[in-house]
Amino acid sequence: MVLKVLNLPDDKRVLVDLRSSDDAGIFLLDDNRAIVATVDFFPPIVDDPYLFGQIASANALSDVYAMGATPLLALSISCFPPKKYKPDVLCKVIQGAIDKCNEAKCALIGGHTLKDEEMKFGLSVVGVVSPDKVVLNSTAKPGDALILTKPLGIGLISTALKAGKADDNVIEKATEMMLTLNKVPAELMVEAGASAATDITGFGLIGHSLEMARSSIVGIRLYADKIPYFSDALEYAKMGLIPGGLHKNAEFSEPFEHIPDEIPQEMIDILHCPETSGGLLISIEKNKADRLVERIKEEGFEDATVIGEVVESPRGVIEIVP
Ligand code: CO
Ligand code: CO
DSSP: OGGGGOOOOOOTTEEEOTTSOOSSEEEEEETTEEEEEEEEEEOOSSSOHHHHHHHHHHHHHHHHHHTTOEEEEEEEEEEEOTTTSOHHHHHHHHHHHHHHHHHTTOEEEEEEEEEOSSOEEEEEEEEEEOGGGOOOSSOOOTTEEEEEOSOBOHHHHHHHHHTTOOOHHHHHHHHHHHHSOSHHHHHHHHHHTOSEEEEOOTTHHHHHHHHHHHHHTOEEEEEGGGOOBOHHHHHHHHTTOOOHHHHHHHHHHGGGEEOOTTSOHHHHHHHHOOOSSOOEEEEEEHHHHHHHHHHHHHTTOTTOEEEEEEESSSTTOEEEEO
C-alpha cells in the first residue's frame, strides 16, 4: 500500500482523509457544515463524447452522494489527444459534464485540460454536508441489511462493446443506468438513517464490500441469488470477454473471500466486475431495509434490493451464500 509510507499531517478540521478508504475527504468548516471533496477521471467507456462527459460526471458526483452530501461545485479534468480527435469532441464531453452537473444542481465552474496520448475526463466535486449526517463506509453494524441500488456488469458490457459483440439493447440500458445519478437513493438513505454506505465503482461489488467490511471491522455475507446484474453481462463473461480490471479485482480480494464451489465462474466474474457510475451499497438496520428498498424502487431504481447482511465475524471477509 503506497499510502502507508505517506507522512500525513494532523489537522483537527479534517474528519476524513487518505487514511480512510472512504469515497471522499471531509473538512469541517464549522459546527454545522463540512465540505466533502473528491476527484475521479478515466478513459471513455462509450463512443459518444457527449454521453461520456455525462457518465464521467455522474460517476464523480456519486462519491459525494455516497457520503450523504449535496454537491455544490465541480472542476473538470481533461486529457485530450488533438491528433486523434477534432476539438469539438472535447466541447461535447464538457457539455455533457455541464448538463449532468446542472441536473445535480452542481455548478461546473472551471477546469484544466492537457494534451495526452489518450482521452481521459472527469471531475473534482465539492459538496456540503451537516457533520452529523455524514454517511461513512466504516460504520456498518452487525445485524444490518445491505442494499444494492443498481445492477452489476458494466465492465463486461464495455469489454463486449469494444470487441463489437455487445447487443445494442443492453448498451442502451447500461448507458441509461450509468447516466442515472445516485442523488435520490442517497437522500432517501440519509432520511432513513442508514448506518454506512459506499458506491460500487472500479473495485466491483466484492472489492467495495471488502473496504466496508475492513473499515467497519465486521464481516459481510452476500446472497448470490439476490444480486441484480445485466443478464447479457453474464453471457459475455461466459464468452470470455473479461476486462483487465476484473482479473486484478479477483486477485486482490481472493484471500479475503469465501466463495462456495457451486457458484459458477461467470457469477464470480459479475461479483468482481469493475463498475462505472454503479449503485450505492447501503448498510441499514434490518427492520428499516424493506421500506427503504420500496422507496428507492418507487424512484425508478427497479433493481434495488437487499443483497446481503453485515455479520460480526469472520471480520474483514466477504462470504458468498449460494
Ligand atoms: Co466511491
Ligand atoms: Co471515486
